Each structure stands twice: as C-alpha cells, then as structure tokens.
Amino acid sequence: MEQLKQNIKKMLESGEIAGFLGIKEQDGHPIPYLFTPEHLDQVDDFVVPEVRYPMAKILLNIVRKYPDKPIGVMVRGCDDRALVELVKNQKILPELVRPIGIACSQAFAEYCRCSQPFPREIHYGEKVGPVADRSDLETVESMGIPERLNYWMGQFSKCIKCYGCRNICPMCFCEQCTLEDDTLISTGEAPPEIPIFHLIRAFHMAGRCIDCGLCEEACPAHIPLRSLYRKVREEMSEYLGYVSGTEDSEKDPLEFLGSEGYEVPSKIDET
C-alpha cells in the first residue's frame, strides 16, 4: 500500500497524470476524491476500503470537464469493465486514462457476486477467482409465466422513480435519457408507469450492462434490478456471443452489425 501511494505521488509529481481519482478517508468515511499535484500530502489518506463507488462514472464527469488532462483512476474489476465499455463507446480516450488496478478479496467478491473480481492489470491486492452465482435468476426462472409477472409487478410497484439506478450506472452516459422522454414515459409523475419504466431500462442494458450491481445497491426500494440486467446480459452472450466489458468483443451487436453483420446467428434464426 505504501509502495502504491509512493507510485501515485511520483506519477502526480512528474505530471504523468494531472489528477488521481481514488478514495479518501475523511472523518472516518471513505469518499471518492480527486488527488491533485498541488496537495501531494493528501495521497497519504488514500485508502482501499471494501466499499464501492461508480469510479468510471465519476471519471466520466471529470473527463467531460477536463477532456485533455491525463487522469489516474483506481479501478476494481467492475470499474475496469466499465472503462472498457466507455472506451468502446468513445466516451473516454484510453491514452488519457491510467487505471490503477485493485483486486478484490474473496469475501468482497462473494458479497458482490462478482464474475470477475479483478481488473486487467493488478497493482494492489491478490487475484481471487470469479463467483458464479445464478441463484437470483433461478428463483425467477422456477416460477410459471403468470407468477413471474405478479412477482415483478410487486417489485416494480415499490419504485419511487428516484432514478437512482440510472444515476449510479457507469453505463448510463447518454446525453438524452429515454426515461425522461415523454413520448415513451409519463414524465413529472411518480410513481412511474410499470412495467415499462423498468423494462425500457432493462432492454437498454442489453449489450451494455457490465454486471457491477451498483443499481441494486443504490435502489432505496430494494428492487432486484440486477437480476433483470443479468438476464439480458446472459441472453446477449447466449444468442450473440457478446459479453460487454471484455475487450475481445466488438461494439454492441444490437447497434452495430460488425464485420459478420450479414449473417443471422443460428440461435437467433431458430426463434
């Protein structure tokens, strides 16, 4: 950890990065913080606690303000997947971002049910294996179709339309949000129309969701949103062989046809 702090200080001092987005402990609370070369001593307060913030999303806001500055950022496995997608969608320039990779502990990975609890490049922590847990999807899949609708309508009816899921999502970077489009959704009214409000977001997550689970953590009504998005993520992988957040796949196949565009994937053709 000391070594890491020294490295970050060096990078800030040499001007390799103009700022480092990490987590600082302030009055006993870990908060996301942009460390700058002007206050190098603050880097001593840099901590890696077992809490998560949408680092990629915060980075995106910084990048929008300072588009030409190189920024270092602390990334866990989930943040790293988000970075990959942000680069693919041309929201950030890879040459201006220096990720400092943090591998999560086994206990934290299990808490997050993380499919990849480590970034591409690890600077701190020991790499642990992925956690494969489909129990949330299996619970829903074990129900009959009418029963599922009852279950989901019950869940969705708890929604207070706070937009917390969207606001925390590192993949919600659109300039205009469909959830504020009054031709699709009744705007200015709470609670929202269900299930369309949640289904629009769920479909929008196909090919985007990196399965970080921050949406579900942020939801004040405890709606199991993550299961919905995990489901579309799984479908994308099953039908189109696309897993978002990995570098080896091209752009979202629901928007771009890619090099093999004029073929209908056999699994899709059968449906």
Add this chain to the structure above:
Amino acid sequence: MSDKKGGFEPKIIAFCCNWCSYAGADLAGSMRLKYPPNVLPIRVMCSGRISPHFILKAFQKGADGVLVTGCHYGDCHYMKGNYITKRRVTILKDLLKFVGIEPNRLRADWIAGSEGDKFARVARDFTEEIRLLGPSPLRG
C-alpha cells in the same frame, strides 16, 4: 376493440416498414384479401427504426400482441435494418418471458412488397394465436 358477443377481440399493433411490409399490406388491400381488423398497421421507414421501447409502449398501453414486419433478409432498403431488428426482437422476447409476459405476443416476420397474401396470412395466424393466449395481463 369492441367485443363481439362478449368474446375477446385482440388488439394487435403491426409495425410495418415503408418499403416492403407496408407495401405488402397495401397489396393485400388491393387484392381484396380478408384479414382481421384487429391488426392496426403503423408505418415506419424501416424495421430497424422500431425501437424495442415502442414495442414495450404498445404493451404498456394494452396491446395484446405486437407484430414487427420488415423486408426479407438481403432486401432491406437500408441494407441491414432487418438484421438488427431480428436481434433486438429475440432479446426482447426473452426479456418479456423473464418478467412474465408470454413471448409469443411478440412476433417478427418478413413480408415483401409483392406478398399481399403473406401479409393477410400472417395477420390471420397471429390474431388467432393471440386470441388463444387471451387478453394481455397488462391490459387495464
């Protein structure tokens, strides 16, 4: 849709692309082919323009079925709209199933401008299928 003798009359939204399917629907009319009045065509420029959000909106507003039609593969006026439509519809069907809406309420089919008879046939088949499924659970 008004009920005939108290029976269930499905309400079906058909999105038709301007270049093939809508022309197909037009031809069905010119040929005086009969198809159920339950199907309400909406013309869009390309099936690729049909955002899944439109389909969800149709269901939200009480449609019992949604039919998405476009050109045959390789015939799309914009080259590749229908390939993307097929992908989107497939993913959306699975999502609908996951949240408890019968996936068969959504269908994608390809109808060329010369296939008036196919349009009438698809409209008939789909209406019958929806009739068997009954009213949409989202119909308020």
